[in-house]
Amino acid sequence: MLRESQKIPEEFLDRMRKLFPEEEEWERFLASLSEKPKRGLRLNLQKLKKAEKAGFSFEKWKEAWKLKALFPKKEEMDFPEGEEIDFSENREYLVCEEESGCRAEIGRDPYHEGGLYYIQDPSAMEVVSGMHIRPFDRCLDLCAAPGGKSLHMADRLDGHRGGFLLSNEYVGERARILSQNAERMGYANLCVVNERPQNLAEKYPGFFSRILVDAPCSGEGMFRKSEEAITDWSPDLVEKCVLRQKEILKEAFLMLREGGELAYSTCTFEEAENEGIRKWILEENLDYQFLGEKRLYFHHAKGEGQYYAYFKKAGQDLEEKKQRTEYSILKKNKSIFLYPAFLSVFQDLKLFRLGIRIFEEGKNGWEYSHGLSHALNLEEILPIVEEQRLEKKYKLLYGIYLTREDKRIEDYLYGNEIPIAEEELQVLLPGKMAEKSGMGILYCDGIPLGFGYYRNGRLRNYYPKGLRYRK
CATH class of the missing domain: 3.40.50.150 (Vaccinia Virus protein VP39)
Known part of the structure; x- marks a missing residue:
């Protein structure tokens, strides 16, 4: 029945049978072929730590989604002494979607759009x-x-x-x-x-x-x-x-x-x-x-x-050398990248991405690239970004911080313009005077979603069209 319904190749099953000489083990493997795959979620721990500084509660989210650590303790593997896997920082979780009270919409979710986690097979x-x-x-x-x-x-x-x-x-x-x-x-x-x-x-x-x-x-x-x-x-x-x-x-x-x-x-x-x-x-x-x-x-x-x-x-392992992080700029095709200078050794390759894409060439000159809004080191690189002498239509001025429960978050992800009160604007660069209009980055619980242009109490949507939610 299994072979007919799932069309599993006979030669594959014959090969696998040799790996499981015991009948009970073989039956367990055959039964597992029909079971529903489980789903995993791996945290972007660097982004999580930044979000927690802005007030995000991982514990509340973990409870709401019934997340369970995939590696609650050191894995028992046949490694030589001193070479064991260290799971001291949990990034890897199972999403218990079938448990009562769990309403996880894994993947269609502002935390996913903001890069807080990556959907990944638990075994991988x-x-x-x-x-x-x-x-x-x-x-x-x-x-x-x-x-x-x-x-x-x-x-x-x-x-x-x-x-x-x-x-x-x-x-x-x-x-x-x-x-x-x-x-x-x-x-x-x-x-x-x-x-x-x-x-x-x-x-x-x-x-x-x-x-x-x-x-x-x-x-x-x-x-x-x-x-x-x-x-x-x-x-x-x-x-x-x-x-x-x-x-x-x-x-x-x-x-x-x-x-x-x-x-x-x-x-x-x-x-x-x-x-x-x-x-x-x-x-x-x-x-x-x-x-x-x-x-x-x-x-x-x-x-x-x-x-x-x-x-x-064998041989002498790489040792850490203290160094100051300096940044370089690369203009390639219709993009401008900002990257740590030590990545310069790769700039002649067939590049899709080098560090952070900070600008893209649009119809009216250079525009802030969506990737800049997601940069983990935004505070560090933003002054360098603003020093670039480019013809760009707007200045990046604001951070706008909303909560997941706010309906405007979903509206934004659908590509809609949303209302923003003036008191909800926070200046991104310290010491820079707020202006009546300018570009802002919208955050959901401290997790960046993307750009918008603020003017007269409204945020015009700059979320990439290819990423927007569809009904």
């Missing part, structure tokens, strides 16, 4: 949590779209301590989606590019201290969520994926610096793509130490299928 959230990323690491995500793991990495980095992420996606349209997701989260120490791994390896040998290869795979762990994954699956696909995974990893080996760590992950159950690749990695790199691995099946995990393994390269 385990991968980055075990990468031992330090605030000052030089990170590379080689196969990054749509961005869940990439942005998870970015949230663990501190640009003021030299930490950064190069987020790469080879497929152009997927790189665009990756860039849009990055914009919402607001990280300035992040670069999104559209490059062949071979090109990156030529330019950055031995450069990165942390590399993630979330490799293209046969996708068996997505069978519950994707009919396309089921339709596309074949033994030939598995073989092609193994070859492709090795090609990508060969370039990653070249870019990993001494003492650095490599994470490899897939969303499939195939041994050839998982343990087979792990064995091959160690054969190819005699100076790599194997740190540990884990398989996540539907009936064992809180999310979908996942495999991940970690490796450490």
Whole structure:
């Protein structure tokens, strides 16, 4: 019945049967194929901390949405002593949508639009949590779209301590989606590019201290969520994926610096793509130490299928060097980016994003880019932004702080003009005199949503049309 209704390939089931010799375990796996996937939510911890300073209560929100920490304690994994995963800061939560009293509208929600959280599969959230990323690491995500793991990495980095992420996606349209997701989260120490791994390896040998290869795979762990994954699956696909995974990893080996760590992950159950690749990695790199691995099946995990393994390269590890954060400006095509100067090494790549896009060229000259409103370091970079001698129609003057319960928040997200009282305006730049009209950033519980133009008690809507709610 299961095979007929879900059209699960017979060859796949025959392969999986060998992994579960015990009948009870096999029946549990078969039953899990028909279960509804669970949903996860990963916090943008940097944005949360800023929102809490503005009065946002995470505890109230957590209770309202029945959020449960995915990693309430250290995960029990077979890692050498001293290499255990540290989950001291919880970013990863399950959304208990079916519990009584929970009215979570995950995804269609002002907190989501403001970049407070990213919707992500619970199993996928385990991968980055075990990468031992330090605030000052030089990170590379080689196969990054749509961005869940990439942005998870970015949230663990501190640009003021030299930490950064190069987020790469080879497929152009997927790189665009990756860039849009990055914009919402607001990280300035992040670069999104559209490059062949071979090109990156030529330019950055031995450069990165942390590399993630979330490799293209046969996708068996997505069978519950994707009919396309089921339709596309074949033994030939598995073989092609193994070859492709090795090609990508060969370039990653070249870019990993001494003492650095490599994470490899897939969303499939195939041994050839998982343990087979792990064995091959160690054969190819005699100076790599194997740190540990884990398989996540539907009936064992809180999310979908996942495999991940970690490796450490011998040699002197990257050490933190204290440095002052300086910013640079790049004008590219019809955009102007502001970024930490240490990201200049990436400015000649096929860029989708370099730091924060602060201006975009419009019909009437330069306009503030939506990404600027979401920048985590807005207070720091705003004086630099305003120093740019550009022909722009309006000045950015105000912060407008409303609560989630205020109907004007929803009206704004639908693209409507909303009323704003003069006393609700707060000057963004200290010492700057308020004016009768100007651009403002609308906040929901301290979380930025986007721009609007204030004049005569009204806020004209500048929320991007492609992001607006539709009835």
